[in-house]
Amino acid sequence: MVELGDIVVKDIIKVYKTGKSEVIALRGLDCTIGGGKILAIMGPSGCGKTTLLNIIGGLDRPTAGSINIDGVNLVDLSDADLVKHRRQRVGIVFQFFNLVPTLTARENIELPMRLAGKNSEEMTSRSAMLLKLVDMEPRGTHRPDEMSGGEQQRIGIATALANDPPIILADEPTGELDTATGQQILHLFQKLRDDYKKTVVIVTHDQRIGQIADTVMTIVDGRITSTMTGAEFHEKATIPANQSVPSPS
Amino acid sequence: MSFLSFFNYPIGSVIRNKRRSLFAIAGIVIALSLISGSWIAVDSSGMGLLRSRLDKIPVDFVAWGRTSPLHGVNESYVAERIAAIESVDDVVDATAFGTGSGWYYSNSLGETLEDDTPWLYNYSGTLMFLSQDYGRFFSAFHVDGELPDPGTVAIPGYVADQLNLTVGDNIICRIENWIGETDPWGNYTYTTLYLNLSFEISKIWTQDKSSWSDDYYWSYVDHSDDPGWIDFKSVYNPVVFNLADLPLVDVPATAFMEHWGPTVSYYIWVDRDNIIDLADLQGSLDRLEQLKIQLDRIGMRYDFMVNDSELVYPLYDLIPRMEGIKPLFVALSLPVVALGAYLSIVGIDLGISERKREIAILKSRGASNRQVFTSLLTESFLLGTFAGVLGLVLGVLVSRFLLDAATIFSYEGEGSAIASDFMISEWTIIYSVLFGIALMTASSYRPYKKISKADVKEALRYYSPTVVQIDYKPRMDIIFLSLSIISILSIWVGFDWTDNLQNVSWITRLILSILILVGIVIFPLMPFLLSLSVIRLLTRGSRKLYSKLTFIVRPWTKELHYLVEKNIVRNPRRASNLCLIIALSLAFGLFISVTMESTMRYQENLIQFEVGADIKTQSDYYWGGAPEQLNPAILEEIGSVEGVESHSLYEAVRVSYGYYGGYYGGQTIAFDALAYEDTVHPDGFYFVEGGRGSLEDLADLNGTVLITQWIAEDYGISVGDDIPLMLDLTNYSSGFYDYKFVNYWGYVIGIVKSLPGLESYSIYMDKSALDFVPAQNRTEIVSAYGAFVEVLDGYEQAAVADDIDHVFTDAGMSPYSITVDERMEELNNDPAFRALTDFLYMEYVLSVAIMTIGVGILIFVAVNDREKELASIMARGSSAGQIRKILMGESFTLMVLGLIVGASVGLLTAYLFQSLYAGESSVVPREMLFTWISAVIVVASVGALIVASLVATSRAGKIKLAEVLRIRGG
């Protein structure tokens, strides 16, 4: 049953061609990501997690298949419409934060709004609100190199929220952070779902994700091998909840 | 470490990182292409020139019999010698002939050549006795003819024409002898005896000298007035016999005149292809010398001696000219070499961060500082070699454009290089590679030294995307700026300024003089120092200033402007490099265009000044002549010559400044001041005091004079002074000079720098001022008559000048005319000036290429370095167009800064350069011209920059987001 806000991924195939050799990153992947839910994607390195996320985020196009969001098939969008998709419908959180080093925290948050042509009052009030949301109010004038990783990631999340997109995509958002900080970031995602009704897709190796995710999906070699609820996953996870699994990188 | 493995790393690194290698050598390659291109052009046109000269030389060696006269020479005598000569290696052919001189030709009517022979040497003719083994004699000398029949002669067509002779007629060859004695009182009395020998003519020879007629070193004859003589280098217009017929002349002539007798000569041809190597002139000379020695050795035995080869002179002559011009081209290439080397430094610098990691890895595996440095230098060495070779290849292209320029060293009328001539000498190759290595090593030494010492831990951690924090010490730039300012001021005020300083101690004056000297000496470096220091201070000293400058792109970058404003200060070093490359190239372009155009205009002004009006005609009589036969009144007819718009006459009169009764120079012109003003329209510039109106005063007020500035200054004369004048009435044409001088006074009403067309004179007065001279003495006081003529539109100046010359001739004078048109044409055809202009503009084109590439590389790298950041901005919703806008906004601001600095420095330098000359150049105005060429140069620079940045930023639109953002192995 597809509801409004769901992301319906159908038969996605992604083939990378490098010279003569081909890498099949996704081999006919089907799934529905429920609107307003947190979906965690797990799986071994190289299984295609990032690829899937990139396709949903409009950063890349699938070789075959379709991605439907509110009746729009991403595959049919022109480049210009994909820009709009990135601008309005999704917010991306990166593992390495990817903030513009010359801009302050506030300016980084405002950047997507500027790109979207928002007026400056709107930008000021919204960036203030977002700084507050991620608990970084006093740091608005600091540049990324003056902040810790966790702080940078909060700004990264605030930046992703700038244009109030319904979907947040996060690729290993806690990969670079220590346990406690990672935990805080995960709570932030929880808050986004609960208070702001965002659809959140998180790629992670962090076992604690079970605590917050509605669904945990495992991909192996470009196919979904299991889907379970967050609770089920949490139970299965043998590792104590307060200890994170180190990222394979 | 074996030799090979030692080279492994640098070779691999050069080849694998093609882009990095290319960035490092691009500038040097372009700079080298200009140098090697100019050298190839010099060699090629030198080769063409030499070839055309050698083609004009009909014979390679000439040898002369030692015994002279030598009676009884015959075919077997010469056959033995020819065989001996031909046995020498590289000698391909030889022939022998006897000559006997002192003969006059006449026909049976007794008519001779003597009277109408304009050329003294041909006063008498030469009899020639040619061996039947004549070899390439006919073909080498382009003679159309063959050996005469036995017992008969062949004569030149010219002689046949003059004496109305034809085949079958007889020619009379006559020789004279004097028999005389000295009587006891010492008087010599003699009788002239004649021997007339008559020979039947069986052949008439003609010679085609078209291929070598204008040659200046081959022959003594000026063939431009050649009436059709036959010229065998040492023998002119001979009457030719078979050698076997020598007794027909020898016997009677010897009987007639005991000391008469023939001389034997040999023409020797060698294998030129084997001996002359155009690429190795010195070697060719050496081989010719060797050959002469061998021939001389044979001559010892066979009684002849050998002259230096005829081929030596053109070779010998060309060497210094070709070798001398090459360093000149290198010197002229220095600006582009500097720019190229700078681009390479920038290129190397761009690879450095990437490099640092690599080197750290090498070191962490145990490489020592020295090993790293050596391997890096080896890399420079390889790259330099590569740059040299590439530069050479490009140089071939450049040389095609410069062939014109290389004609600098051809003499007028000698013909210039043929486009098909093409030569790269080994020295060009060697120097090109050596320059490449030297430039590359010099550019990379410092950065490589630095990174080879870099700390491993530091380097491995190095990661660049944030703001580059390089501490900048402005000290050097402040020094450079001060030096530039000193240089500018020095040129501005010049040396005389210190002389005018009163009330300062000699110490102060000394210090000031030294400062000025230093300033003038560093003037050639000034543009570079000034651009460098200003740009670095602006971009690195303060980040605020040029971040403010971004306002110029604000209307365009709009909502993203703050990004531009922030980003631009991010990498000040790169920013200053970008600006500097632009500034230097534009400054150079503007400097040469403004300077060349202004110089051209100045040359034109000089011509205008020299000629005065359209035509200047003058006839000189300083040392006599025959004043009686002159009828100056006829000159008034000039006004009615067709095509004359206006004219004015002048006379150089023997009036001088007669201070203390002595004869104190200062040549005087008496002219019709009003007509002069009307015809010549002298610029107000020439009038120092009194203005142009002083010409009218001169006509109105009797007894007034204008004097030139130098007379005024030398003798301390000012306007309003009376000056003593001395009129020389001596009649120099009478032979016995009866010196006669008249002293009187002139009233100075104006001072001029000089007057156009009358430069060599220094006192000017109206014609009427000499009315007191009795009419019969008028012509005696004139040393030159002249006229200025303004030509009506639509008339040829040269044609009108001819007509005016006729008027002068009618007046009994021998005129000489110059016209502006003719002078302008000479100027425009001046190969040296044209060549220099060509070369400099070519250099500018290359400097634009360097600039474009430099800017392209810098923007490209900036995009590359920030690829990830740009991708993340795109992931957050930016379109490719917006990214381009940001990048263009950044680079555009820097470009504007570079252009402003470059244009200012270029114009300032051109202005100072002009004033450097203006200081000493006296009379003719020197103005600074900004012509359309300069405008084109600015537009071309801007255009090239925009294209370069568009191309470089277009990458931004093609960033593959997913790929760039992918966390590898994450």
Ligand SMILES: Nc1ncnc2c1ncn2[C@@H]1O[C@H](COP(=O)(O)OP(=O)(O)OP(=O)(O)O)[C@@H](O)[C@H]1O
């Ligand atoms: N641009 C590319 N060209 C070629 N192959 C690629 C490219 N991007 C990804 N791949 C391949 O596609 C497969 C899936 O890659 P992807 O980045 O999606 O893996 P991942 O699940 O995110 O792994 P990790 O946990 O290590 O980040 C891998 O085998 C990878 O090598």
Ligand SMILES: [Mg+2]
């Ligand atoms: Mg991944």
